[in-house]
Amino acid sequence: MPTSWILLILAALGIVAFYVSRARAIGSVDGDARRLHSLPIYYGLNGAMTALVPALLLLAVWLVVQPTLLDRSILSDLPDSAIPEGSTPGLVMGDVRRVADGVEQGFAFNQFGTRDLSSLNTEAVGEILSAGGTALGTPLTADVLSAAVDYWQARVVLSWIMAAAVIGIALIGTAWAIRKSQGEFRARNVVEKGVLILLMAAASIAILTTLGIVLSMLFETMNFFRQYSWTEFFFNLTWKPSFSGRGGASELGILPLLWGTLYISFIALIVAVPIGLFAAIYLSEYAGKRFRSIAKPLIEILAGIPTIVYGLFALVTVGPLLRDAFASPLGLGNSASSVMTAGLVMGIMLIPFVSSLSDDIINAVPQAMRDGSLGLGATQSETIRQVIVPAALPGIVGAVLLAASRAIGETMIVVLGAGAAARLDLNPFEAMTTVTVKIVSQLTGDTDFASPETLVAFALGLTLFVITLGLNVLALFIVRKYREQYE
Incomplete structure (x- = not known):
């Protein structure tokens, strides 16, 4: 039974439980609602909750657990010969699911007038699936076809069992709620x-x-380090993955990727933080209401531009401009893809993250602090430097951290603006890459998820997570220590 039908049935049972429980509670006190412990609506809500919550929980758990258990069951019955050389059980199981989905959508049994695919040959089913838009990773074999039929049949049976169990739990909950709907019940x-x-x-x-x-x-990541040395990963200066043979010729040092990530993010923050912070101070302390109402939305438009558009801007405009105006005349490089290109464009993208949040934080500083400073004879600029900015510092640091996290996790601007070369270099006009770009490249295509060349993506992601967490902890420590002077 389709899940949508089950949800509709549950919705109907919930409505029935609501009104019947409410009516029974009122009827138990001879229609005098004043004698009820709770308002009548609470008895109805209790009936609906008792009917729906356990059933929906069972449905959610079933939908999460069933695919995993079903995949394991089908894989355990597949012979080793069903997995071609160079493939993996996961890829073969993906083909099994695609064939089963084709069966369910009717590509096969509609044409042959039967749901029994065991009598069909693999060539006929493959042609039907291709006509229906279902692409397979490997040629369809008899073992895969047989497993797909078993998978489809088991999924149909389990769906009806799930429907019966979920609806049964809902009916039991409905009956229990109606039975409990008495005047003295604390609904x-x-x-x-x-x-x-x-x-x-x-x-x-x-x-x-x-x-x-x-x-x-x-x-x-633990699976990766079982196959590849952690010392090579963290201390090797070369990033050179090879997909020729399960990691034997690969050099997967993270240092060039970390250098590119931090270098590009540093340049982006140098651009975004001063411009964004100064813009926030001007808008909140100096600009008039009319100018602010126009300028702030225009700045925030930058946050709504897709990153692919920024990447194209870096590739077509900023990169060639920096190359022709600075890199080539100074002899620093001839490539339009560079750290400086990606950093400048990413900094422009991050300006609204810093300015908008900082502006909101500065406006939240109590006006009494401004009035007190001005009353003691301080100028407006001194008030901003010595009173407003220190008071808003935690929020400003949070805005900068948000911008830093956004910069570290950016991908499209780096791909189009900085290139994909993993190298250690101080020249900002050389092409480099970041950790996120390599995560995408390592997981693109038909990859073997048991090889270190693919598992390294998870190690890269975990490393980025730890670095970001460390930056947040350090910033929190600094902010707390600084705020103690004002408490």
Whole structure:
């Protein structure tokens, strides 16, 4: 049964549970709602929650767990000969799912008038799937076709079992809620406790998501370091991956990538932080309301421009301009792709991140602090330097950190503006690359997720995460130490 149908049935049961529970509660006190412990709506909400929440939880867990268990079951039945040389179980399982999806969409059984694909040959099914737009990573074999049929049949059976279980839980919850809907039942307490749990769950999503991201990268990084030396990864000065033979000829040193990342981000921050901070100070302290109402939205437009557009701007305009005006006359290089190109364009992109947040923080400084400083004889510029900026420093540091994190994680501007060369060089007019660019390149195409050349992407990502976390901790320490002078 399709999931959408299950959700519609659950919605109908929730509505029924709401109105029947509410009516039963009122009926239990002979229609006098004043004798109820809670307002009638709480009895209805309790009925809907009792019917829907357990069923929806079961549905969510089932939808998450079923694909993993089904994949493992099908893979365990596949013979070793079903995995071609140079392929992996994951790639073969992807083909099994594609064939099964083609079956479900009707490419095969609509033409042959049957749902039994076991009698069809692989050539006929392959042609039908191709006609339906389903592309396979490897030629369709009899083993893959048989596994796809088993996969499709198991998925159909499990979907009906899931529907029966979920709807059954909803019916049990509905009956239980209706039975409990009596005048003395503390429905309001139950509903408010349920809402509290829902709010706690919502607040935990960010924490659990961060934990899941870290653990997913950590486990794959551990697999990488089982195949590749961590000393070579962190201290080797060469980045030269080779996909010819599971890492035997690869040199995967992160230092050139880290250098390119920090170099480009440093130039971007040199551009973005002064311009953004000065713009924020002017807009909040000097500009009139009319000019501010025009200038601030125009600055924030920069944040809405897609990064690919910035990349094209760097490739077509900024890169050739820097090459012709500075790099070539000074003998520093002849390439339009350079660290300076990517850094300048990225700095322009980061200006609204710094200016908009800093402007909001500066405006949040109490007016009494300005009035007190001016009343003691300080000029407006002295008030800004000695009172407003120190008071707004935590927010300004947060804006700078946000810009730094955005710069470290940028990809498209670097690809088009700085190139893809991994090197250690001080010349800002040479092409370099960043960690994020190499993460994308290592995971592009039909890659073997068991090889170090692919697993290194997770090690790169975890390293970036640790660096960003360290910067945040250091900034928090500095801000707290500085704020102690004002407490």
